Amino acid sequence: MQHSDEQRQNTLAWHETLELHELVAFQSIGLMKIKDAIGKVQDSQLKKLYEQTIQDLEANLKELLAFYSMTPRGEVDERRLDNAFYAGDLLAFAKTAVRNYAIAITETATPQLRNVLTKQLQKAILNHAKVYNYMYKNGYYPSYDLEKLLTNDVALAKKALSMPY
Structure with a gap:
């Protein structure tokens, strides 16, 4: 099926929509955590770094979020955002752990260390699967329903943007 230039300019491709989702979810959770933590930062220089990061x-x-008008959207249940936030934060941590272990293994020259890291990578992969399955089962990560996935992103980003700091 051919798409006109106008259609291509007004509609995101699937692969870029999914990348957009990952960036918005990651940055929304990060923004919420940073806004929550800034009040605990005592060092003025570090506090300025936090403030700049929040602004960025x-x-x-x-x-x-301006690109979400180029994707399907629907309704979201606001009551579920807190659990979804914590689960999403845990999922981001689990995903990063898998990536970090994989990278570390490629830098390992010592067989004993490689064995330990490989064992820990397997545990990290299992943990990621458990967290993902929890989120999917509870409707926090509707990974097979793009409309719901993107709607959840918008709600999470709006909540992060509206948080005071």
């Missing part, structure tokens, strides 16, 4: 993430999210 807010600007990023606002720019990225």
Whole structure:
């Protein structure tokens, strides 16, 4: 099926839509955590770094959310956002752990260390699967329903943007 230039300019491709989802979810969770933590930062220079990061993430999210009008959207249940946030944060941690172990293994020259890292990578993969399955079962990560997935992203980003700090 051929798409006209106008269709291509007004509709995101599936692969870029999924990348957009990953960026918005990751930055929304990060923004919420940073806004929550800034009050505990005592060092003025570090506090300025936190403030700049908040401003940058807010600007990023606002720019990225503008592209959601080019994707399908629907309703989201606001009551589920807190559990979804914590589960999403855990999923991001689990995903990053898998990536970090995989990278570390490629840098390992010592067989004993490689064996330990490989064992721990397998545990990280299983943990990721458990967290993902929890999120999927509870409707926090509707990975087979793009409309719901993107709607959840918008709600999470709006919540992160509206948080005071």
